[in-house]
Amino acid sequence: MAAKPPTTSIASIKRKNFLGQPAPSGYVAGVGRGATGFTTRSDIGPAREANDVPDDRHPAPSKRKKDDDEEDNEDLNDANYDEFAGYGGSLFSKDPYDKDDEEADAVYEAIDDRMDEKRREYRERRYKEEIEKYRQERPKIQQQFSDLKRGLSEVSEDDWNSIPEVGDARNRKQRLGKLREKFTPLPDSVLTRNLGGESTTAIDPKSGLASAFPGMLTPTGDLDLRKIGQARNTLMDIKLTQVSDSVSGQTVVDPKGYLTDLQSMIPTYGGDINDIKKARLLLKSVRETNPNHPPAWIASARLEEVTGKLQAARNLILSGCDICPNSEDLWLEAVRLGPDTAKKVISRAVNHLPNSVKLWIKAAELELDLKAKKRVYRKALEHIPNSVRLWKSAVELEEPEDARILLSRAVECCPTSVELWLALARLETYENARKVLNKARENIPTDRQIWITASKLEEAQGNTAMVEKIIERSINSLATNGVEIHRDHWLKEAVDAEKSGAVLTCQAIVKSIIGYGVEDEDRKHSWLEDAESFTTQAAYECARAVYSHALEAFPAKKSIWLRAAHFERQHGTRDSLENLLQKAVAHCPQAETLWLMGAKSKWLAGDVPAARSILSLAFQANPNSEEIWLAAVKLESENLEYERARKLLAKARSSAPTPRVLMKSAKLEWQLGDLNEALGQLQSAIEQFPDYPKFYMMQGQIYSLQNSVNQARDSYNTGTKKCSHSVPLWLLLSRLDDSQGQMTRARSVLEKARQKNQQNAQLWLEAIRLEWKAGLKEIASAMLAKALQECPNSGLLWSETVFMADRPQRKMRSVDALKKCEHDPQVLLAVSKLFWTERKTLKCREWFNRTVKVDPDFGDAWACFYKFELLHGTPVEQEDVKKRCIQAEPRHGDLWPAVAKKPENWRAKIEDILLMVADALPVPI
Incomplete structure (x- = not known):
């Protein structure tokens, strides 16, 4: 029988003999191309040729029966497809399964069983929890009716017997009986057949409809449809009448009450x-x-x-x-x-x-x-x-x-x-109250409230000598009875006593307890902290008592006298301040500030002779003191005693020729209008102190007033050579050139100044504003970016970025400025102005308050705040800002010093300067 020729179908493609089969014995890959195999010593042992490959390295090939009549065709079914081996089956399906493989599989299986035992408890517990959670969310039917099933135990036998039979759906008789009981409406054809026409109002009684409407037959025996409609309308009228009132259109049904009743039926x-x-x-x-x-x-x-x-x-x-x-x-x-x-x-x-x-x-x-x-x-x-x-x-x-x-x-x-004891003492008379408190101390010897109440009682009766004795006895008695004396608790009692009006009691408590438990070396620091704490709590009498005790312990400490004097100036009266200062200068006669504070207090009160006498005493205690000389000059000049002021300055120049005394002498002549005398004094002062920059600034400003521009420029140039690190000198020279229309020279002056004074924000800002004023906005922006690179934390430059940006970008720039300089007054002022431009008055006022709180010496912020209140605030708010500004006495800023130091404003008060600066400031847009 001849062999069948190979078919061309995909399913009958002959499988290649070498695919998926072991290599023959002695096979070396690439040996035909001259390649030689290699082995390791662990495979073949020592003294073995590389080409001498043993037969036992490869397993014997598997025996396959080859039949000429039946050929192995490749199965291309999807079930036979493997991801790694294709349609030929598993990758290792043709390899023999030897003892090593069996042993390895046994080891892996043992490991898997062991790991499974470890995780079984966790897996079973987790599975149980998931099942319980699922059943709680989706309970079974039997779980939902478990309470009803449990309630069946209370059903009586009669109730069981009265339950109707459900019936068997498989019973044909029952099913047919139910079908017969169903009502089927008549089709439209029957109604059409019974109607004679459109105007017919009767139905044939033989049709079966008459039985549904008894009493609705016509005399001829037909069913009257009109009567049916009338009966229906009558029935509807009866129902409406039952729920209607006698008044037409008014119903007795309360809709709100009806809805309320419905709401009450809803479970809460x-x-x-x-x-x-x-x-x-x-x-x-x-x-x-x-x-x-x-x-x-x-x-x-x-x-x-x-x-x-x-x-x-x-x-x-x-x-x-x-x-x-x-x-x-x-x-x-x-x-x-x-x-x-x-x-x-x-x-x-x-x-x-x-x-x-x-x-x-x-x-x-x-x-x-x-x-x-x-x-x-x-x-x-x-x-x-x-x-x-x-x-x-x-x-x-x-x-x-x-x-x-x-x-x-x-x-x-x-x-x-x-x-109860204290309540009874409050209701009794003075004598009975003392008896009650004594009985209370006998019954409760460990409570401090009874002693403090007794002290308040004596203070209310005017027995001031007994107050301090009672407090001292109370501390001794409580310590004897084993009560721990807590210093903080007693100080709190002192604050409560002051708030209740018992000033002497609070002072006695502070005096008795202030040194309790405090080391000798820590007394000063601890007491000053206590005074600050009392001040923040508005317990001013307690703070005053702390300062009094501290000054008794440290009478020669100048810092304590200064702190006490500042406290009295802010929270005390003029008399208390002057009495304290008199004691202060007696103990610390070398403290110039205390003398000046006393003289200023007398001068503000209008007592000029007393101020002069204080300054004369200060001269005796501190001869040749620059501060006292200048204070005396200011006192005389403010009171229009110019000749006396000139004589004092002449004496000061001869006895204490300091740069500041020389500057004040020239400034007095300048303010009085004698410019030539002022220039002469400045020239002699420059010869004595050539490195004092204010001499050159004043000389240049006087020359500018006399329209001597070249001389002013020469004075500024000389000053910048002598005092190259004086930024105001460079600024004055640049502004002089800019005012004369020489922008190029002004630009070069500022560039030279930046070389001499690197990382100076004021010089960068002056150059930026110079370019911006000239209309070169792109150059100004580029210069601002470069300035921020050199001075990244300058609030002066960051505040300038806010209003140099376009309106949509200002908010973003303000956020960046706050990130870099959160507590800088310049940035806070710029943000306040930004809110002003957006008409957000509440936020604007809040940010203005934050600005002046961070830096009370910033005059421009006070002026801008006052201008804002003039436009958007009430008279009370305007007066409050003015009062706070006068109390802060600002001296610095961009515009404030320029206005305050003008010769015509030399006698102006802070209130007047505030008004002038506010008028000069533009409204931000």
């Missing part, structure tokens, strides 16, 4: 009904297991209350009260749930628990009449005479005289109550 609890049922069952089990457990009854009643079953809640809580009559919580819950029967319930409660304070107080609260409340409290005090709470509640309802009688009885029943 929105949780799952299954959770309610489970909770109810659990609580019932708890009640049955331990009926004497009051929280179970309370929880059950509250569950019913939450679900809207208020009556069931009341019944439950009353049942609990019957079973647990000694639980006051149950009785209080019953009173809360039943307001209508609250008095009866509370009456039963106090009968069962006559010693319960809460029940008696609740009984008094339920009474509306004042006499009834008093009666309840007195009845309660008969049962519980040692209850402080009941005594206090009863006393609060009485008049002062009756309250005093009650308190006298209360302290007998409750001798350890400090509050």
Whole structure:
């Protein structure tokens, strides 16, 4: 029989012999191309040729039966496809399965079993939790009706017998009987056939419709359709009449009340009904297991209350009260749930628990009449005479005289109550109050409130000598009785005493306790911190007492005298400040600031001779003192005594020729209008102190006033050579050139100044504004970016970026500025102006307050704030800003010093300068 020729179908393609089969014995890959195989020493051992490949390296080829009639065709079915081996089956399906493979499979299987045992408990527990969670979210039908099934045990036998038969759906007779009972409406064809035409009003009685409408037949025996319609209308009228009033169109049905009734039918609890049922069952089990457990009854009643079953809640809580009559919580819950029967319930409660304070107080609260409340409290005090709470509640309802009688009885029943003793002492007269407090100290020797009250009592009677003695005795007595003296507690008592008006008591407490528990080396630092703490709490008398004690301990400390003087200036009177300064200069005569503060206080009060006498004493204590010389000159010049001021300056120049004295001398002549004399003094001053920059600035400004531009420029140039690090000199020289229209020279001056003074924000800002004023905005922006690279934390430059940007970008620039310089006053002022441009007045006022709080010496901020209040604020707010500015006495800024130092404004007060700077400031846009 001849062999069949190979077919061309895909399923019959012959499988290649070498695919998926082991290599023949002695096969070396690539040996035909001259390649040689290689082995490792672990494979062949020592002294073996590379080409001598042993036969045992490859397993014997598997035996296959080859039949010429039956050829192995490749199976291309999808079920035979393998991801790695293709349609030929598994990658290792043709390899032999030897003992090593079997041993490896056994080891892996043992490892898998071991790992499975470790994870089995966790897996089973997790599976159980997931099942329980799933069943809670989607319970079975049998779980949903478990409560109904449990309720079937209470069904009686008669109820069981009265249940109708359901019937068997497989019974053909029952099914046919139900089908016969169904009503099938007549088709339209029957109605059409019975109607004779469109105007027909009767139906043929033989059609079967007449039986449905008895009494609706016509005399001819037909069914009258008109009567059917009339009967229907009559029935509708009857129903409408039942719900309508006699007034036409007015209904007696209250729609709001109807909706309210519907709302009352809706349960207030929105949780799952299954959770309610489970909770109810659990609580019932708890009640049955331990009926004497009051929280179970309370929880059950509250569950019913939450679900809207208020009556069931009341019944439950009353049942609990019957079973647990000694639980006051149950009785209080019953009173809360039943307001209508609250008095009866509370009456039963106090009968069962006559010693319960809460029940008696609740009984008094339920009474509306004042006499009834008093009666309840007195009845309660008969049962519980040692209850402080009941005594206090009863006393609060009485008049002062009756309250005093009650308190006298209360302290007998409750001798350890400090509050009752103190309340009785307040109602008694002075003599009786002293006796009461003495008895209180005998009964309660460990309480400080009794001693402090006794001190206040003596202070109120004017016995000031006894106040300090009582406080000292109290500390000694309490320490003797083993009471720990807490310094902070006593200082708090001092603050409370000051707020109650007992100033002497608070001072005595501070004096007695201030040094308690403080080391000698820490006294000064600790006391100053206490004074600051009292000042922040507005306890000024306590702070004054601390300063007084500190000055007694350290009379020669200049810093304490200065702190005390500043405190008196801010929170005291002029007399107290002057008395303190007199003591200060007596102990510290070398302290120039204390002398000047005393002279200034007298001068502000209008007592110029007293100020002169203080300064003369200061001269005696501090000869040749620059500060005192200048203060005397200012005093005379402010009071129009110019000749005396000139004589003083002449003496000062001869005895103490300091640069500042020389500058003040030239400035006085300049302010008085004698410019030539001022220039002469400046020239001699420059010869004595050539490195003092203010001489060159004043000389240049005077030359500018005389229109001598070249001389002014020469003066500024000389100053910049001598004092190259003086930024104001460079700025004045640049502005002089800019005012003469020489922008190129001004630009070169600023560039040279930046080379001499690197990383200086003022010089960069002046150059940026110069370019911006000339209309070169792109150059100004580029220069600003370069300036920020050199001075990245300059608030002056960041504030300039806000208003140099376009309006949509200003907010973003302000945020960047705040990130870089959060507490810089220039940035805060720029943000305030930004809110001003956006008409956000509240935010603007808030940011202005923040600015002046951060830097009270920033005059431009005060002027801008005042201008804002002039435009958008009330007169009260304007006056408040002005008052705060005068108190702060600002001196720095961009525009403020320029206005304040003008010769014509040399006698202007801070209030006048504030107004002038506010007028000069433009409104931000």
